[in-house]
Amino acid sequence: MKIVLLGAPGTGKGTQAQFISNQYNLPIISTGNILRKLVKKNTKVGNIINNSISNGKLVPDIIITTIVKNIIAKLKKETGFILDGFPRTIQQANELKKMGININYVFEFILSKDIILKRLQGRRVDPITETIYNINIDSNNNTKDLPKKLTIRTDDHINIINKRFQEYETTTKKLSNFFIEENKKHYLKYFKIDSNHQIEFINKKIKKILKCNKINI
Numbered sequence: 633m634k635i636v637l638l639g640a641p642g643t644g645k646g647t648q649a650q651f652i653s654n655q656y657n658l659p660i661i662s663t664g665n666i667l668r669k670l671v672k673k674n675t676k677v678g679n680i681i682n683n684s685i686s687n688g689k690l691v692p693d694i695i696i697t698t699i700v701k702n703i704i705a706k707l708k709k710e711t712g713f714i715l716d717g718f719p720r721t722i723q724q725a726n727e728l729k730k731m732g733i734n735i736n737y738v739f740e741f742i743l744s745k746d747i748i749l750k751r752l753q754g755r756r757v758d759p760i761t762e763t764i765y766n767i768n769i770d771s772n773n774n775t776k777d778l779p780k781k782l783t784i785r786t787d788d789h790i791n792i793i794n795k796r797f798q799e800y801e802t803t804t805k806k807l808s809n810f811f812i813e814e815n816k817k818h819y820l821k822y823f824k825i826d827s828n829h830q831i832e833f834i835n836k837k838i839k840k841i842l843k844c845n846k847i848n849i
């Protein structure tokens with residue numbers, strides 16, 4: 633089972649990737665996480681990546697597709713995976729096709745811009761465990777004890793969030809129609825998910841979709 637999670641930043645792709653991964657024992661390929669690790673290495677390519685991320689821009693296609701291709705090439709052909717944050721451009725999606733990869737499920741997460749802005753500004757990361765918290769949601773609901781030392785992602789500041797959202801609107805959103813077209817193929821199913829619900833509600837919805845829409849892979 634090969635799954636793509638689409639959607640603007642802050643729509644919950646990462647959270648749902650973790651849920652699907654736990655449920656179906658699938659590896660997650662999160663391009664954002666991979667790129668942030670490369671930035672820490674402080675190499676020439678790491679600096680180019682850092683420049684894109686910290687300016688709210690997409691990393692050049694050639695860099696990200698090479699990274700993703702290498703990761704997928706290392707997996708067994710029949711192994712499924714979850715792509716969280718890839719593809720983000722039509723060119724990236726075409727590269728997947730060129731590799732002969734048939735994506736089976738695409739979930740596109742939908743959320744209004746004002747909620748996205750609120751969510752991203754409340755996002756915090758535990759620098760040790762890398763667990764993601766949201767100070768607006770987690771502290772109000774008392775669902776999790778917030779660790780004392782939390783950091784803010786460099787691209788989670790309002791001016792950069794706006795630029796990331798702009799990139800999504802002008803570039804990544806086009807993938808919606810791309811995959812709706814692909815949906816006509818027998819091996820791919822595309823679903824829109826309203827992200828304005830509790831995490832557990834969305835978990836259940838995804839689980840039901842995967843249970844009721846079996847594809848012969």
Ligand code: AMP
Binds near residue numbers: 663690691692696796
């Ligand atoms: P994310 O953690 O998915 O929000 O990604 C953080 C940043 O990494 C994005 O704002 C982009 O700068 C970069 N990035 C992640 N995935 C991609 C991709 N598929 N193509 C280009 N840039 C990406």
